[in-house]
Amino acid sequence: MPQGIKDRVAILGMGCSRFGERWDASPEDLMVEAFDEALTDAGITAQQIDAAWFSTHMDDVGVGRGGTPMGIALRLPFIGVTRVENFCAGGSEAVRAAVYSVAAGACDIALALGVEKLKDTGYGGLPMPSLGTLIPQWYPNAVAPANFAQLASAYMAKHKVNRGDLKRAIAHVSVKSHDNGARNPKAHLRKRITEEQVLNAPIVAEPLGLFDCCGVSDGAAACIVTTPEIAKALGKKDLVTFKALQIAVSNGWEMHSNDWDGSYMQTARIAAKRAYDEAGITAPREQIGMMEVHDCFSVTELVTTEDLFISPEGGAIRDVLDGFYDADGKLPCQIDGGLKCFGHPIGASGIRMLYEMYLQLQGRAGERQLASPGIGLTHNLGGQPSQNVCAISIVGPYR
Amino acid sequence: MTAGIVAYGAYVPLMRLERAAIHAANAWYAPGVKQAGTRSLASWDEDVITMAVAASRDSLEVTHATPDVSAVYLASTTMPFADRLNAGVVAAAINLDDTITAADITGTRRAALTAIGQAVARCAMEGGRALVVASDLRKAGPASSAEMDIGDGAAALVIGTENILADYLGGASFTVDFVDHFRTPDMDADYAWEERWVRDEGIAKIGPRAIETALARAGLTAAEIDGFIFPTTFKGMAAQLAKASGIRAEAVVDNLASQVGDTGTGHGMLMLAGLLAEAAPGETILMLEFGSGAEAMIFRTTEAIGSFQPRRGLAAWLTRKQETSDYTRLLANRGQIELEKGMRGEQDKKTALSTLYRHRKAIMALIGGKCRETGSVYYPPSRFGYDQRVNVKDMQDPYPMADRTARVLSWSAERLSAYPAPPHHYGQLDFDGGGRILMEFTDVVPGEIESGATMELVFRVKDRDALRGFVRYFWKAVRAREDG
Numbered sequence: 014m015p016q017g018i019k020d021r022v023a024i025l026g027m028g029c030s031r032f033g034e035r036w037d038a039s040p041e042d043l044m045v046e047a048f049d050e051a052l053t054d055a056g057i058t059a060q061q062i063d064a065a066w067f068s069t070h071m072d073d074v075g076v077g078r079g080g081t082p083m084g085i086a087l088r089l090p091f092i093g094v095t096r097v098e099n100f101c102a103g104g105s106e107a108v109r110a111a112v113y114s115v116a117a118g119a120c121d122i123a124l125a126l127g128v129e130k131l132k133d134t135g136y137g138g139l140p141m142p143s144l145g146t147l148i149p150q151w152y153p154n155a156v157a158p159a160n161f162a163q164l165a166s167a168y169m170a171k172h173k174v175n176r177g178d179l180k181r182a183i184a185h186v187s188v189k190s191h192d193n194g195a196r197n198p199k200a201h202l203r204k205r206i207t208e209e210q211v212l213n214a215p216i217v218a219e220p221l222g223l224f225d226c227c228g229v230s231d232g233a234a235a236c237i238v239t240t241p242e243i244a245k246a247l248g249k250k251d252l253v254t255f256k257a258l259q260i261a262v263s264n265g266w267e268m269h270s271n272d273w274d275g276s277y278m279q280t281a282r283i284a285a286k287r288a289y290d291e292a293g294i295t296a297p298r299e300q301i302g303m304m305e306v307h308d309c310f311s312v313t314e315l316v317t318t319e320d321l322f323i324s325p326e327g328g329a330i331r332d333v334l335d336g337f338y339d340a341d342g343k344l345p346c347q348i349d350g351g352l353k354c355f356g357h358p359i360g361a362s363g364i365r366m367l368y369e370m371y372l373q374l375q376g377r378a379g380e381r382q383l384a385s386p387g388i389g390l391t392h393n394l395g396g397q398p399s400q401n402v403c404a405i406s407i408v409g410p411y412r
Numbered sequence: 413m414t415a416g417i418v419a420y421g422a423y424v425p426l427m428r429l430e431r432a433a434i435h436a437a438n439a440w441y442a443p444g445v446k447q448a449g450t451r452s453l454a455s456w457d458e459d460v461i462t463m464a465v466a467a468s469r470d471s472l473e474v475t476h477a478t479p480d481v482s483a484v485y486l487a488s489t490t491m492p493f494a495d496r497l498n499a500g501v502v503a504a505a506i507n508l509d510d511t512i513t514a515a516d517i518t519g520t521r522r523a524a525l526t527a528i529g530q531a532v533a534r535c536a537m538e539g540g541r542a543l544v545v546a547s548d549l550r551k552a553g554p555a556s557s558a559e560m561d562i563g564d565g566a567a568a569l570v571i572g573t574e575n576i577l578a579d580y581l582g583g584a585s586f587t588v589d590f591v592d593h594f595r596t597p598d599m600d601a602d603y604a605w606e607e608r609w610v611r612d613e614g615i616a617k618i619g620p621r622a623i624e625t626a627l628a629r630a631g632l633t634a635a636e637i638d639g640f641i642f643p644t645t646f647k648g649m650a651a652q653l654a655k656a657s658g659i660r661a662e663a664v665v666d667n668l669a670s671q672v673g674d675t676g677t678g679h680g681m682l683m684l685a686g687l688l689a690e691a692a693p694g695e696t697i698l699m700l701e702f703g704s705g706a707e708a709m710i711f712r713t714t715e716a717i718g719s720f721q722p723r724r725g726l727a728a729w730l731t732r733k734q735e736t737s738d739y740t741r742l743l744a745n746r747g748q749i750e751l752e753k754g755m756r757g758e759q760d761k762k763t764a765l766s767t768l769y770r771h772r773k774a775i776m777a778l779i780g781g782k783c784r785e786t787g788s789v790y791y792p793p794s795r796f797g798y799d800q801r802v803n804v805k806d807m808q809d810p811y812p813m814a815d816r817t818a819r820v821l822s823w824s825a826e827r828l829s830a831y832p833a834p835p836h837h838y839g840q841l842d843f844d845g846g847g848r849i850l851m852e853f854t855d856v857v858p859g860e861i862e863s864g865a866t867m868e869l870v871f872r873v874k875d876r877d878a879l880r881g882f883v884r885y886f887w888k889a890v891r892a893r894e895d896g
Contacts, residue, residue, distance in 0.1 A: 136755040138828060146764035150775050150874065151792070151886050153838040153852040154759075154829050162824035163839055170822075170863035218826035219835070266798040268850060269790055271842050275822035398822075399840060399850060 017291040020411060022112045023244040023252045025122065025237045026055025029368040032232035032355045033201040040069075040076045040130040041086035043233035047361075048087050048126060051235040055122075056247060059087065062237070063120035065094045066110040068103035068127035069360035074140050075130050083126060100395025101307065102260065103127060104234065104363025105404030109258045111238050121243055127365075128233035129358030138229055139359075158218035158226055160397035161310040165220050167275030168316060172327045176220055182330040183311035184211035187224045187353055189339050190308065194350020196380040201230040202354040225311040230356025234364035236371075241411055252411035253374045256292035256388065259284045260404045268399040280403035281320035281392065288405040289322075294388070298323050301344060301407075302387025303373060305366035307394035308351040317392055318346070321405075340381070348373065348381050363393035363404060370408050415535035416576035417711060421471025421568040422685040422726040423463050423547075424672055426734050426855045426890075427453040431560045433737035438555035447560040450735060451673035454549055454564035456745045456832035457854055457872040459883065460488045461498055463566035464547040465505045465871040467678070470722045470729075471543070471568040474815045478507055481570065483534055483542035484514040485527035487677050490548050491516060492883050494597070501885065502545060505871045507777040507812060521548075522701035524567075524677050525583070525709055531571035532580050541572040548676025551600045551746050558601065559742070561645040563673025567681035577717045578688065578697065581632070583709035584625035590614050590705065600748070611646055615653065618706045623657045623698065626708035632696065634658035637710075639687050639697040641665045643679035659698070671730060684711075686726040693717050732893055734857055744832065757830030761877040763884045773810065778869065778887045780847050781808025789813075789847030811847070813869070817892060818843040820865045823853070837861055841889055854888040866892040 028050025030043045038046070052059065067083040069075050076082035080094030099106040104127035111123035134140045139157055169179055188208055194200040206224060214222035244252055261284035267273040285297075294300045301323065308314035315333060318324040323344060324332040332338065338346035347353065349369035352362060370389030372378040388409040395402040428450035435446045454463065464486055472479045486499035493501075499514035513534075517527045524546035531542035547566035552558035571580075592614050593604040604610075619642070627634055640663040642650040650664050665683050667674070675682055680699050687697060691713045700708045724732075743749040773779040774792045781793030785804045788797060789811055797804040823839025837853035839861070853861060854872055867889035874886035 134755070138756075141756065141759045146767040147771060147792075149761075150763065150768060150771070150884060151849075151851075153850060154831070154836070154875070155838055155850075156826055156828045158828060159824035159826040159836070159838065162826070163822035166824065166839070166863050167822040217828060218824045221824075264798050265794075266800075268840075269848055270788060270798060271846060271848050275840055 018112060018116055018258050019256050019292060020241065020254045021116045022238050023241045023254045023411060024371055025057070025239045025244050025247065025249065026051045027236050027368050027371050028054060029199055029234040029365055030232050031199045032230045032358065034132050035231040036132065038231065040128050043130065043231060044083060044086045044126060044128050047233035047235040051237050055237045057122065060090050062089065062092060062122050062124050064092055064114055065089060065124040065126065066107035067094055067096045068098070068107035068125070069096065069129060070098055070100065070103055071129065071131070071140050071142070071359065074133050099402045101309070101357065101359050102363055102393045102395035102402045102404040103360045104365070105391070105393040105406060106260065108236055108364060108367060108406065109260065111236070112255055112258060115238050115240060122237060122239045124235065124237050125364060126233065126235040127361035127363065129360045130231045131229050131358055132231050156218070157397070158221055158310065161313050162218040162221045163275060164316055164398045165312045168312070171274055171276040174330065178330065180212060180220060181208070182333045183225055183315055184208045185333050186308070186311040186314050187211050190347045190351045190353035193340055193348050193381060194354025197350045197354065200350040200354040201228050201356040221310055221312065227309050227352035228354065228356030230358055232355065232358040232361045232365065234361045234368050236364050236367060251375055253371050253408050254411045255406065256409050257288035257405065257407040259288040259291065260402060262402050263396070263400045265400070275398065277316055278320050278394065278398055278401065278403060280401055281317060281394065284403045284405045285321045288407055292407040297321060300388060301390050302385065303345045303348055303370065303383060304390040304392065305349065305351065305369055306346060306392040308347055308353050309357060313394070314346065321392060345383060348383060363391065366391035366393060367406060367408065374408065374410060413536050413539055413573045414579060415532045415571055415573050416579040417569050417688070418541060418572035418575055418577060419471045419570035419720055420685045420688050421467045421469070421722045422682055422729055423466035423470055423566045424452050424729040425454040425458060425564050426732060427455065428671065428733045428735045429453045429742055430735060430737045433739050434560055437739035442555040445555060445557050445560065449670040451560060452563040452565055453742055454745065455855060458549070459492050459873055460490050460547045460549050461492060461501045462872050462885070463549065463564065464502045464545040467547065467566035467568040468502060468506050468543055468545050470724055471570055472506065474723065476812045476815055478509050480541055481508055481543045482512050482540040483531065484508065484512060485517055485531055485542065485544045487517045487523035487527040487544070487546040488548050489518055489521060489523065489677055490550055491518060504772060504776040505885070507779065520703040521677050522703040522707045524681050525699065525701050525707040528569060528571065528709060529583060529585070535571050535573050539573050541570050544569045544571060546678030546681050548678060550676050551748065553601050554743060554748060561674055563675050565672060565675035565678060565682055567678040567685050569681060575716055575719070576714055577720050578711040578713045581710040581712055582626055582629035583707065584622045584629060585707045586618055586622050586705040588618055588705040590618065607646060611649060615644065615649060615702050616656065619653050619700060619702055620657050622706040622708040623700060626698065626710050630710045632710065635660060636696055637663050637698045638695040639663055639665050641680050641683045641687065641697065641699040643667050643674055643683060643701065645674050682726065688713070688717065689725050689727060691717055753830040760879065761875040761884065762880065763877060763882050775886060777812065778814040780811045780813050782811035783807050784809060787846065789843065791847055791849045813843055813847055814887060816843050816845055818867050818889065820861060820863055820867060822863065823861050825861070841867055852888045853890065855890045860891045868892045
């Protein structure tokens with residue numbers, strides 16, 4: 014059994030740009046915005062950083078490939094900068110690399126930064142990714158909403174839920190996130206919405222309507238990590254440490270065998286179990302105090318609450334409608350507004366989720382501040398239900 | 413050895429365009445162009461090759477193995493490739509062995525009869541079975557009468573020497589450079605001369621010579637003909653020719669004009685496929701095609717005629733239909749108007765030909781891998797298995813999946829991607845007997861897709877590369893229909 018990461022690495026500082034249609038900002042500007050805040054928060058200079066991991070997904074509409082775009086944008090002191098890419102979970106991947114480098118003793122202070130500039134494509138929605146030479150020859154020219162909408166069709170079939178009941182539950186997911194996002198100055202979408210608006214919105218991919226889909230926006234987020242000892246020596250108080258970092262990657266079983274029923278994410282269940290083991294959590298429904306899940310689509314959030322073993326299988330609809338995940342519920346979910354209101358600048362989202370957990374744990378979440386946040390969980394999913402990368406991070410007060 | 417027809421198949425696309433809708437759209441311009449009924453309309457993802465594959469499959473027994481065919485002749489005047497053996501693509505899709513011979517036969521609408529002649533000669537000499545498939549996807553000028561006359565479709569015959577359903581009795585070929593119409597490679601549609609001249613100087617004079625010669629070679633008289641097949645869009649022409657040649661009026665076979673239209677090179681064979689399905693033993697059939705001369709062939713059904721059933725057959729293809737009044741679908745499907753695709757339509761569709769060749773069995777013939785150890789089916793095939801309980805390596809045997817039915821596990825429909833027939837449907841299919849593929853659905857009638865729905869597989873155009881002209885093919889799922 015590996016030793017794990019629990020309480021071995023602390024967050025020294027974090028930063029997050031304002032997310033949105035940032036017509037004013039290049040990806041370099043967004044990086045600077047997030048990094049500047051993180052440096053100030055950490056109370057260090059760039060020269061104190063030993064190594065950096067850079068998460069960005071779309072090379073053609075973003076900054077291109079390699080580590081140089083970040084090395085140059087942030088004028089880093091010729092340290093190692095490694096570009097990481099793992100679909101929409103790239104931000105969590107960058108954090109994992111930085112945390113591991115510190116835990117390994119290879120670095121004292123490490124940086125993880127994610128950025129994505131999605132609004133330089135000229136159209137709404139995600140840019141079309143390249144898929145190599147084989148996949149396009151057989152795989153559908155699929156878009157993300159329809160990939161995730163398939164979760165809904167399989168979930169309805171498995172749990173004998175009719176379309177109307179599912180639509181109402183996932184509408185509540187979005188209404189709740191908009192309520193939260195309205196109170197977050199860094200969110201992209203800051204208007205409250207009603208269930209009626211959600212249900213009457215045009216269909217994007219059956220059965221998902223416009224408000225079932227997260228926004229598309231530009232943004233960056235940064236996280237500087239170090240050991241708890243160095244953090245304390247630098248004068249940091251109320252340390253937030255990592256309790257678990259787990260990533261599970263599909264091996265094709267879901268997409269190619271006949272055993273997966275299409276109604277859940279196998280990777281999330283595996284990563285969640287590993288993360289709870291690493292963090293020493295035995296009753297997640299009681300022990301997790303808040304979470305940011307990968308709500309790229311409302312139905313993803315609904316299903317994820319079951320995959321994380323918070324709601325019982327087939328019980329997410331009841332929990333959602335009971336307000337269990339609302340800001341004043343037992344386990345607030347997407348207290349910052351989620352992908353729903355932040356949008357999803359792919360490389361940045363995992364770090365943005367962590368940023369909210371960190372703010373809440375430090376008591377700096379402003380209007381959104383929870384009374385007793387406890388242990389925070391982030392769930393960052395990349396790919397599609399049938400084939401994906403799932404990263405789960407658990408953070409909390411040191412010791 | 414004597415050769416004859418040992419199997420037959422047909423294909424008519426699902427969509428039927430109402431001719432009244434064509435008229436309504438163009439009446440401001442061409443009020444006189446008016447016809448009743450419908451014409452068949454191939455989907456945007458169909459072409460000569462895909463329709464030929466559909467007709468070929470209709471004629472071939474489901475064995476989940478390499479079909480017993482040693483030659484493929486594809487007849488068409490509208491093949492998608494000028495240089496890439498179109499018949500070779502058909503052969504790849506129906507999973508024929510590399511050792512077969514294949515040829516594209518083209519240049520005239522009687523090319524199908526030329527192809528049958530070659531197949532008969534080959535089989536009579538060498539034995540074996542030869543597949544003849546004829547298919548056309550013709551364009552006509554918008555608001556022309558040809559636009560209403562034409563339909564899309566394909567037909568297939570398997571020629572062989574054993575278990576013959578209809579013996580080949582003889583035929584005649586006349587090559588005359590009579591230019592009733594022509595089309596150069598850079599022309600979309602035919603340029604045709606005056607109908608009266610074509611009837612009186614062409615068909616009425618050259619047709620009877622071919623009929624007469626074929627009858628003489630078969631040792632028959634015209635009165636002995638029970639079925640006379642002559643596809644033409646000229647009203648009453650087949651009856652006029654029958655009368656002039658001494659063929660009984662009731663022998664004239666209906667040309668499917670009211671529902672399908674004239675499908676070009678394959679139309680005679682399509683009518684023949686319909687006739688054979690209903691024929692009794694001992695019926696004599698004369699098939700005539702006109703074009704750059706004329707060609708006639710005579711067959712007589714044997715006692716075995718009732719022993720064969722195509723997979724679906726013409727009658728069922730005719731029942732299986734979706735009528736539409738969307739005239740611009742016709743123009744859009746054939747590339748005669750370009751509908752706005754938006755920026756998502758700018759995605760490059762370059763095909764790595766080396767990758768295609770490396771995976772040709774999986775892509776072209778939909779062959780997966782079945783694990784000898786666990787029984788799991790993999791698509792695409794792979795060296796390792798995903799099963800964590802047992803580590804398997806190099807244990808997969810080729811597993812043809814195209815002729816198996818499948819059920820929808822999950823699906824969606826969206827209007828976001830650039831797709832020629834929105835909403836774009838796709839989902840995960842679980843194959844009966846094992847295997848799963850996330851795949852596009854086609855020919856979808858909105859509302860008919862649901863979890864658990866039974867689907868079957870069709871070979872279609874996956875993408876067209878507008879920049880380089882290449883056509884990428886793959887398999888898609890269609891709803892299995894109770895109406896055939």
